[in-house]
Structures are given as structure tokens and as C-alpha cells.
Amino acid sequence: QSVLTQPPSVSGAPGQRVTISCTGSSSNIGAGYDVNWYQQLPGTAPKLLIFGDNNRPSGVPDRFSGSKSGTSASLAITGLQADDEADYYCQSFDNSLTDSVVLFGTGTTVIVL
């Protein structure tokens, strides 16, 4: 089954902006399926951060934003804070001839320097 590829880690100093890419293909992101993003703090369950490509659930700061173009999506974090240090996953869907599946990205660890 297909995969969504993310960089293993990104880093930035407090206050800086970092971006996380999520690269798919024509059968998933490129087919127009929405991309969602999740934040997973150490030892906890994932939490929805962005849904429908670029929408924030209630309570998520506007420092987090999502975008999508072609076969890729991105998550941007501005004004980086120490408690943003976590793992981040993109998620979308894939529909081949035989299967409909949920896809998760490979995951990215954000390191606050």
C-alpha cells in the first residue's frame, strides 16, 4: 500500500518558523483527498491539529497552519515554543482499484533548540 513521506525531524529555535512536508502521489493527496495533521506528545495519544487541509479544531492556536498543493501537503508552525516539541503525522486516503485505505505519514519529530 502507498505511503506518505515526511522528513524524520525538523528543528528550530524558539520563536522561529518550521515546516513539515508530507509527500504523496496521484492516488492519494494528488487525487484530491483531504489531509489531516496530528500532534503526538511523548507518551500520549495523537491529537487532531489540522483537518480538511487547512482547518484548525477549536482550541488549536493559529500558530499552526496547513496547506496542500498537487501531491504534497505541509504543516507550518510559527512562533515555535518549547511545548511544540512532539511527533507530527499527516494523514490522508488512498483509493486504488482494489482497496480504499487510510494512510498515515511516516512521522516527523519537531525539536526545539
Next chain:
Amino acid sequence: QVQLVESGGDLVKPGGSLRLSCTASGFIFSDNYMSWIRQAPGKGLEWVSSISPYDNALYYADSVKGRFSISRDNAKNSFFLQMNSLRADDTAVYYCATSSNAFYDTSGFTWGQGTLVTVSS
């Protein structure tokens, strides 16, 4: 608010079976797709299976097809994952999750806290 509580995780021998349960509250259970997603120790998230609101559509990852079976009981606001022929690489925290009334959901997953399944002799 939405609450999902998993149970049933345990230590099981390779080739064994286990049944996970998830009980939901805070939303209209019979309206939503329900899913199982797992995370092996130190690894990323892997979708396992999803079930439509009224059982007529079941979805499985290739890695569990033919071994795992998903089901639900709308009267009890619960759904289940029957896991057979378990292997060491099935060892993971298993999360239950809900989305919306569509498989190709635009609203994202809401997650439970997870239950640990360990497959080892």
C-alpha cells in the same frame, strides 16, 4: 465531549487470538465510522481497519487482512477488533478512533488513549 475507551490489550503468544473492545460516548455512535489504528513501540502510526456505521462496509490494511475482523454493536455504543494468528510484529498500542459518517472523512480522527497488545512467547 467525545470519549473513547479501549480495553482487551494483553500479552499473548504468537499464533494466539485476542479481542479488543472500544466503548464510545459523547456523540451519536451509530452515525460514525469507527477505526482501529496502531503504533508499534518507537514507530509511527499505522491504520488497521475501519467499519461503516451499519456494518455494510469493512476496510482492512493489507498487513492484517484475513487475520483481523472488525465489528460493532450500535446498541451498546461499542466496536471490536478480533485478532487471530497474532505475530510479533502485531505488538503495538492499539487506538480506537472515530471520524464522521464518511470513509473519506474531512474532519479527522478523534482518538482513545490506547490499549497495549504484546505478542511474545
